[in-house]
Amino acid sequence: MSELLTVTDLSVHFPVRTRGVWRKTVGRIVAVDNVSFAIARGETLGLVGESGSGKTTLGLAILRGTQPTSGRVELTAASGTIDVTKLDKQALRDARQHFQMIFQDPYASLNPRMTVRDIIAEPLIARRRQKMDRKAIDARVVEIAEKCGLNREQLRRYPHAFSGGQRQRIAIARALVLHPDLVVCDEPTSSLDVSIQAQILNLLAELQESLGLTYLFIAHDLAAVAYVCDRVAVMYLGQIVEIGATRDVYFTPRHPYTEALMSSVPEPDPAAPLQPMLLQGERPDPANPPSGCRFRTRCRYATELCATTAPAPVEIEPNHFAACHYAKELSLKGALALRNASQEKVAE
C-alpha cells in the first residue's frame, strides 16, 4: 500500500500571553510536539488520548486549520504530492478538495440559515478553479446525499428539522461532495446516542469502501475506535507515545500510558470485570511539561532515566512503535486481560 499522508516532525505551539494591552508572550504551550506518522491509502488511523492531549490540534494542523509551527505534511494525490505546510492561500484553497473534516457537534457545524442542499453544495461553489453549472451541482449533491442516507425531499429543508444523527449525515455529505482523498473525523459520534452512533460508524465504513476514502479518526471512545480503525496512535501531552495495528495496541500495549487507557475501558459484559490500572495524580500542565518522558510523573514503572532522557519511539514488533525506555522489557496488561476473562467465562 502506498502512503497517502505523511506527517514528519509536526509541531504546533500556542503562545501564552499576559492579559492587558501589551499581551506579552510569557511562554508557550506545545500542543503537538514533533509528531511523525503516515496513513496508507484506504486505511483508517485512529487517534486516541484524553482531553488536552492535542489530538484535535493535530487533526486541524494536518488540514492547515491551524498553522503548524514546524514540520511537514505531505499528501500524495492523483495529481502528485502536495506539501500542505508550504501552500500559499490560493493553493491551499485548491488543495482542500483533497482533504476534508467532519466535526463533533452537528448542531454547531451546520449553518441554520442554509438549506441542506446549499450546505452540501457549498464546497462545489467555493471551488473556483472548476466551475460547475447548477444542474451538475444538483446532480452531485443528490448523488452524495443519497449515499449518506438522505433523500431528495430532505434537501429542501433546514438543519433544525433534523435529529443529531441526520445532521451528522449532512455534515458527512458536505465533507464528501468533493470526493476527497483524506477525511479527518474529529469525534464524529461522541454527541450521538448509542443506537445512532452505530448508524454513523457503519455509514463511515460503507463510504470508505465505496469511495476509497482514507480516515484519520479522532475519538476518545476506545471501543468505537477499535471498531473502525486498522491502526491506532495514542497521544499523551502532545506526543504520540504508541502507534501500531489496533489489535496490538489494544491487547499487547507497550507503553504504560496505553496500558492505563486500555484497562480502563468498561466492557459491556458483566463477565469481563473492570480492573483498571489506575493512574496516579493529574495530567501535568501542558505549558510546563515534565522533563524527560512526559508520562513519568504518573507512571508506575518510571526510573531516574525517565526524568533525564526523553524516550524515542522504538519499533518493538513490525510496525508497532512505542516511546518508552522499557518498552521491550515491560509486560503490560492490555484489553486482552479483560477479553481472556470473558472468554474463560463463556467456555465454562
Added chain:
Amino acid sequence: MNAPQPVLDVVDLSIALGQDGARIPITEDVSFSIARGEVLALVGESGSGKSITALALMQLLSRSLFIAKGRIQLRAVDGFEADIAALGRDGKAIEAIRGARMGMIFQEPMSSFSPIHTIGAQIAEVVEIHERVSRQVARARAAELLAKVGIPDPKGALDRYPSEFSGGMRQRAMIARALICSPSLLIADEPTTALDVTIQGQILDLLRKLQHEFGMAILFITHDLGIVAQMADRVAIMYAGRIVESGPVGEMFRQPAHPYTRALLAAVPRLGDLDQRRKIKPIAGSVPNIFDAPSGCRFHPRCPVADPARCASQLPPVHARGAHAVACIHGKTELPA
C-alpha cells in the same frame, strides 16, 4: 428470614409537563425498587426520562414539571420512612431527606459547586445543617471524607476553591459531599460522562469501594452499557418515558427479552470481539420526540418484531419470571426460563 424492605420503592411514577393548562406526560408508570446495598442502573438514551426520574426522587424537578401520579417510598436505614411524592418541593420534610438520607452526584462537577465558596465550606455545610454540629466538627468530618475519596492533603483542600480542582478531583469532592451524612441511597446521574476514560476508571473504582464501606444503595443513571455491566446488580431499561425491561445484570446482558434491549446491545462496539469482526447493528430510525410519542408500545415503529395491529393500539403486557420483567407482547416466550 424475611428479606429486609427495600430502601426505595417507586410505584407507578408519572411525571408531566404542565403547559398552558395542558398536561404532557414525560414519563409514565415507572416502577422499580432498590434493596439495601444494591446498585440499580437506570439506562436509556437521551430523552428517555431517566434523569427526570432521578430529579423527581429528590423533589428537584423544575417548576414546569410535576409528579402527576405515583409513590416514592423511602425507607432509610435509621428507620425513617416517607412517601417523597407526597412531600412537595419545599419545606422541612423534604430538606431532612435531601442531602442526608439521599445523596446525589451529578454529571457536571463544574456547575455543582459554588465557585465563590471553598470546597471545605460547601461540604461541611451539609453536616452543619443536617446534624447541627459545630463548625469544627463539621470541618473535621469533611476532611475525613475528602481523605476517603482520595483527595491528597484533605485538610489543605478544605480551604481551596472549586476552580483549583481538576474535573476528576471535583467529582471526588462531590462524592464526599453526597456521602458525608451516610445516606441510605445515593443517586448518581451520569457521574463519569464528562470525565476522561482513565479518570472514569478511578471514579468507578472509588464508588465500588465506598459502596462496600458505607453499604448504601445506589441508583446509577447512565447511557453507557459498559458502565452498567461493570457497576450494576440490576438493570432497568427506559425507552421514551417507560421502563421496558428490568432484571439482574447477568441475565439482562446474556438473555435480554425486550427487542429494544437486544437492539441496544447489538449496537454497541465491544473490545472483546475485535478479532471476530462482529458488525454492530444500528437501530433504524431515531428516538421519538416526547411531545409526539408513538401510541401503544413506544418502540413499535422501530421494532423488528412488532405486530402493527396490536403494538400500535395498546400498551404491551408486562410479563415477569423471577426478578426479570419485560413489557412486550412477546415477553412470555422470550423471557429466559
